[in-house]
Amino acid sequence: MAEKYPSLHRACLHLEFIHANSTTHGFLFGALAELLDNARDAGAARLDVFSVDNEKLQGGFMLCFLDDGCGMSPEEASYIINFGIHKKHSPTLKFIGQYGNGLKSGSMRIGKDFILFTKKEETMTCVLFSQTFCEEEGLSEVVVPMPSWLTKTRESLTDDPQKFSTELSVIYKFSPFQNEAELMQQFDVIYGKCGTLLVIYNLKLLLNGEPELDVKTDKEDILMAGDLEGFPETWSFRAYTSVLYFDPCMKIFIQAKKVQTKHLCYCLYRPRKYLYATSSFKGVLKNEVRKAQEAVQMAELTLKEAHIKVHQADGTAAASAQDILEKALEDAEAKHKNLKEKQRELRKAKTLSLFFGVNLENPSQDGMFLYSNSRLIKMHEKVGPQLKRKSLLGTGVVGIVNIPLEIMEPSHNKQQFLHIQEYNHLLRVMGQYLIQYCKDTGI
Amino acid sequence: MAEKYPSLHRACLHLEFIHANSTTHGFLFGALAELLDNARDAGAARLDVFSVDNEKLQGGFMLCFLDDGCGMSPEEASYIINFGIHKKHSPTLKFIGQYGNGLKSGSMRIGKDFILFTKKEETMTCVLFSQTFCEEEGLSEVVVPMPSWLTKTRESLTDDPQKFSTELSVIYKFSPFQNEAELMQQFDVIYGKCGTLLVIYNLKLLLNGEPELDVKTDKEDILMAGDLEGFPETWSFRAYTSVLYFDPCMKIFIQAKKVQTKHLCYCLYRPRKYLYATSSFKGVLKNEVRKAQEAVQMAELTLKEAHIKVHQADGTAAASAQDILEKALEDAEAKHKNLKEKQRELRKAKTLSLFFGVNLENPSQDGMFLYSNSRLIKMHEKVGPQLKRKSLLGTGVVGIVNIPLEIMEPSHNKQQFLHIQEYNHLLRVMGQYLIQYCKDTGI
Numbered sequence: 001m002a003e004k005y006p007s008l009h010r011a012c013l014h015l016e017f018i019h020a021n022s023t024t025h026g027f028l029f030g031a032l033a034e035l036l037d038n039a040r041d042a043g044a045a046r047l048d049v050f051s052v053d054n055e056k057l058q059g060g061f062m063l064c065f066l067d068d069g070c071g072m073s074p075e076e077a078s079y080i081i082n083f084g085i086h087k088k089h090s091p092t093l094k095f096i097g098q099y100g101n102g103l104k105s106g107s108m109r110i111g112k113d114f115i116l117f118t119k120k121e122e123t124m125t126c127v128l129f130s131q132t133f134c135e136e137e138g139l140s141e142v143v144v145p146m147p148s149w150l151t152k153t154r155e156s157l158t159d160d161p162q163k164f165s166t167e168l169s170v171i172y173k174f175s176p177f178q179n180e181a182e183l184m185q186q187f188d189v190i191y192g193k194c195g196t197l198l199v200i201y202n203l204k205l206l207l208n209g210e211p212e213l214d215v216k217t218d219k220e221d222i223l224m225a226g227d228l229e230g231f232p233e234t235w236s237f238r239a240y241t242s243v244l245y246f247d248p249c250m251k252i253f254i255q256a257k258k259v260q261t262k263h264l265c266y267c268l269y270r271p272r273k274y275l276y277a278t279s280s281f282k283g284v285l286k287n288e289v290r291k292a293q294e295a296v297q298m299a300e301l302t303l304k305e306a307h308i309k310v311h312q313a314d315g316t317a318a319a320s321a322q323d324i325l326e327k328a329l330e331d332a333e334a335k336h337k338n339l340k341e342k343q344r345e346l347r348k349a350k351t352l353s354l355f356f357g358v359n360l361e362n363p364s365q366d367g368m369f370l371y372s373n374s375r376l377i378k379m380h381e382k383v384g385p386q387l388k389r390k391s392l393l394g395t396g397v398v399g400i401v402n403i404p405l406e407i408m409e410p411s412h413n414k415q416q417f418l419h420i421q422e423y424n425h426l427l428r429v430m431g432q433y434l435i436q437y438c439k440d441t442g443i
Numbered sequence: 444m445a446e447k448y449p450s451l452h453r454a455c456l457h458l459e460f461i462h463a464n465s466t467t468h469g470f471l472f473g474a475l476a477e478l479l480d481n482a483r484d485a486g487a488a489r490l491d492v493f494s495v496d497n498e499k500l501q502g503g504f505m506l507c508f509l510d511d512g513c514g515m516s517p518e519e520a521s522y523i524i525n526f527g528i529h530k531k532h533s534p535t536l537k538f539i540g541q542y543g544n545g546l547k548s549g550s551m552r553i554g555k556d557f558i559l560f561t562k563k564e565e566t567m568t569c570v571l572f573s574q575t576f577c578e579e580e581g582l583s584e585v586v587v588p589m590p591s592w593l594t595k596t597r598e599s600l601t602d603d604p605q606k607f608s609t610e611l612s613v614i615y616k617f618s619p620f621q622n623e624a625e626l627m628q629q630f631d632v633i634y635g636k637c638g639t640l641l642v643i644y645n646l647k648l649l650l651n652g653e654p655e656l657d658v659k660t661d662k663e664d665i666l667m668a669g670d671l672e673g674f675p676e677t678w679s680f681r682a683y684t685s686v687l688y689f690d691p692c693m694k695i696f697i698q699a700k701k702v703q704t705k706h707l708c709y710c711l712y713r714p715r716k717y718l719y720a721t722s723s724f725k726g727v728l729k730n731e732v733r734k735a736q737e738a739v740q741m742a743e744l745t746l747k748e749a750h751i752k753v754h755q756a757d758g759t760a761a762a763s764a765q766d767i768l769e770k771a772l773e774d775a776e777a778k779h780k781n782l783k784e785k786q787r788e789l790r791k792a793k794t795l796s797l798f799f800g801v802n803l804e805n806p807s808q809d810g811m812f813l814y815s816n817s818r819l820i821k822m823h824e825k826v827g828p829q830l831k832r833k834s835l836l837g838t839g840v841v842g843i844v845n846i847p848l849e850i851m852e853p854s855h856n857k858q859q860f861l862h863i864q865e866y867n868h869l870l871r872v873m874g875q876y877l878i879q880y881c882k883d884t885g886i
Contacts, residue, residue: 004580004581004582004586005580005582005586005609005613007603007605007606007609008586008587008588008606008609008610009521009524009586009587009588009589010584010585010586010587011456011461011524011525011526011547011572011584011585011587012456012524012525012526013454013455013456013525013526013527014525014526014527014528014543015527016527016528016542016543017526017527017542017543017544018454018527020526020527020541020542020543020544020855021464021526021527021544021855022855023542023852023853023854023855023861024467024854024855024856025854026854026859026860026861026863027863028863078452081452081454081455082454082455082456082457083454083455083456083457083460083463083464083526084456084457084458084459084460084461084463084464085457085459098463099459099460099463099466100457100459100460100463101460101463101464104454129454137447137448138447139447139448141453141454142453142454143447143448143451143452143453144451144452144453144454145451145452146452160450162450163450163451166448166450166451167451170448205730206862206864206865207850207851207862207865209729209730212862212864224864225864226864227864227867229867286652287648287652389832389833390832407650408650409466410466411466411467411468411469412463412464412465412466412467412855412856413467413855416469417469418466418469419649419650419655420469420470420471421649421655421667421668421669421670422649422650424670424672
């Protein structure tokens with residue numbers, strides 16, 4: 001399709017936005033979690049997070065994420081450097097990534113540069129996303145070398161050998177890998193037929209000059225540098241990843257040691273499930289129905305016009321009018337189907353499952369865990385009687401809820417929910433159910 | 444300058460990113476505050492925030508921001524639609540905007556579309572930034588019409604009348620203003636010689652279908668829809684804006700009524716100021732010095748090469764070599780100057796002023812107020828004894844600190860600080876000074 005409005009301005013992206021965008025992640029583990037989400041969305045059965053020492057690089061080590069997911073073709077790899085394309089939408093909405101931003105915001109919160117290696121089918125692709133490169137070359141745009149090879153022969157896959165060679169020379173200069181042999185070694189690290197290795201380097205530092213992540217104190221974990229206070233999930237990446245997913249389905253290894261992922265609902269003493277049916281989320285569905293109705297009306301109108309044109313046209317125009325009519329028919333049908341779907345959704349009362357139980361191991365680590373589309377957003381949120389210091393009611397009780405995307409959307413950094421009003425309402429409701437749970441179980 | 448690496452990929456921006464980017468603002472008033480920051484950075488003496496009813500638009504009203512700041516030329520207006528250009532950097536760092544993102548993330552959190560009118564010197568420019576337009580036309584890029592006129596004659600300012608007319612037709616179709624007369628009326632609303640009017644429309648709705656901002660309950664305020672719980676700054680925009688700046692210097696009017704901005708430090712009973720000198724922020728400055736040293740070395744090297752070339756060259760090459768030498772000299776001088784500046788900064792111990800005092804009017808509204816570069820980031824943060832329910836020490840005491848950008852950077856949404864470790868350290872320090880304050884004043 002020819003570009004529409006070719007002469008008009010377009011919103012563009014500038015190098016400095018890379019840093020600005022990454023500042024969404026106040027909570028550093030939230031940045032790492034974005035990269036775990038990507039592996040999960042790629043269908044990985046196993047993900048390894050590990051550090052590789054390299055004293056030449058800022059921070060003294062590289063942080064690596066290796067998965068055996070579906071990998072990316074050269075074309076798919078070219079999408080990931082863009083902002084706002086996620087290519088993950090499916091009717092079941094089972095993917096976590098929805099903003100087309102996690103790789104960039106997450107990795108660039110951790111370090112200044114990344115190099116990514118991915119294998120899919122017959123191809124291997126390398127992507128260098130480097131702020132250092134762009135800055136040192138005085139580029140205001142984000143220029144991204146991404147050479148590809150054939151997996152079997154390791155021959156370059158390019159129509160433009162000059163471009164390929166430019167890309168390689170940039171990679172040798174600005175990545176930790178300084179020749180083709182070293183690049184190929186990284187592809188060899190991807191042990192499956194397909195998969196992805198992400199290497200983040202030139203790590204961001206604390207104001208005291210030390211790296212923000214501590215990989216030295218505990219050789220089997222990745223810790224927040226500095227004081228280890230509060231809930232372990234806030235300073236131990238192993239603890240955080242163990243509860244990151246409502247339904248863990250990917251093996252996670254940190255520094256080569258497996259994380260004991262917790263299906264939280266099944267880890268509690270005296271578990272109970274409550275169904276919370278609510279009509280307070282119906283507004284958004286009503287809007288969807290209204291939009292679908294409008295779309296049907298528009299499609300019907302187009303269809304009518306097409307009918308008239310078919311009757312009026314003759315000669316070659318008739319064939320083209322017939323084409324348009326058929327397309328209009330198809331479109332109208334699709335719009336009708338969509339409307340029925342939306343109406344069905346509206347009729348179906350939205351029900352949330354609220355799980356409660358007691359954390360016997362660590363009663364002080366109680367509170368609500370709220371997941372969006374199976375991904376942890378909020379943890380240890382105290383509700384109802386837990387908010388009152390003097391009350392012992394509800395102490396040690398953990399509550400869990402997994403909220404579908406169509407009810408509540410998470411924020412940019414996946415550390416809060418977007419609609420604070422509805423979120424606060426849900427917390428109040430969970431407080432009431434917590435009291436009910438305590439009554440029902442006599443705890 | 445010719446484009447470098449013309450054949451390589453560039454990171455691009457897609458329409459869906461506009462929404463994703465806006466989800467950074469969980470706190471809706473934080474989105475509005477971005478637009479106030481822009482007016483302040485434009486040197487406005489007065490800013491008006493007001494609603495205009497329009498039942499045809501989603502939400503039933505438009506939200507308008509009118510300032511008498513410096514306005515924008517057509518060229519300057521074309522920068523604001525980009526991501527990551529701020530054009531505000533100055534050696535004194537007195538500007539709040541630094542990410543080149545506030546207009547887009549803020550406005551698009553509030554509504555789906557905006558139209559902006561700006562006057563500067565002899566020109567008037569209109570910018571339509573509309574997700575509705577792009578969606579309905581099936582555009583994947585963010586296409587932005589931005590026609591300009593001469594202020595005096597109201598003649599179009601364009602080399603391409605076809606483009607101008609396309610831009611106008613899009614604006615008439617997708618903005619609330621449907622002909623040139625209506626557009627000109629908006630420019631007339633800008634009462635000064637220069638200034639900017641931002642109109643946000645098709646407002647985002649709550650899940651119950653109502654607008655998120657309530658302009659009906661209190662005709663002189665803009666409220667969060669729903670329950671008005673907690674500190675007034677979280678649900679009354681008037682209350683929030685009254686403490687938004689450490690040093691209020693812009694008159695703010697909400698729904699035509701002036702906000703009584705508070706210079707918080709001067710509103711407290713028994714105020715005291717403590718100086719907190721710290722070396723814990725020196726790491727970042729040491730890094731800066733190291734970078735400046737490297738830059739000097741690079742410049743010296745270039746200078747040496749230029750000297751050699753001047754000696755070797757003859758004929759026309761000599762003149763060009765001389766040019767290069769002069770530029771290299773200039774550059775080396777600038778780099779030396781920068782290094783000295785950074786070294787001076789490092790020597791200067793960083794000192795923060797901590798203000799404490801009692802909120803006599805509303806003792807329950809105590810806690811710390813943390814500003815970054817004069818802009819409120821965190822409010823009502825309890826510290827030290829205030830965190831203990833049973834302790835009465837520190838009750839009713841408000842603490843205030845204004846943190847320069849070079850010490851701590853705010854996050855993407857300006858609702859938290861980026862370096863959680865350093866932030867938590869500062870809170871602990873403020874807790875200690877709070878105890879000192881209570882001792883010193885006997886409160």
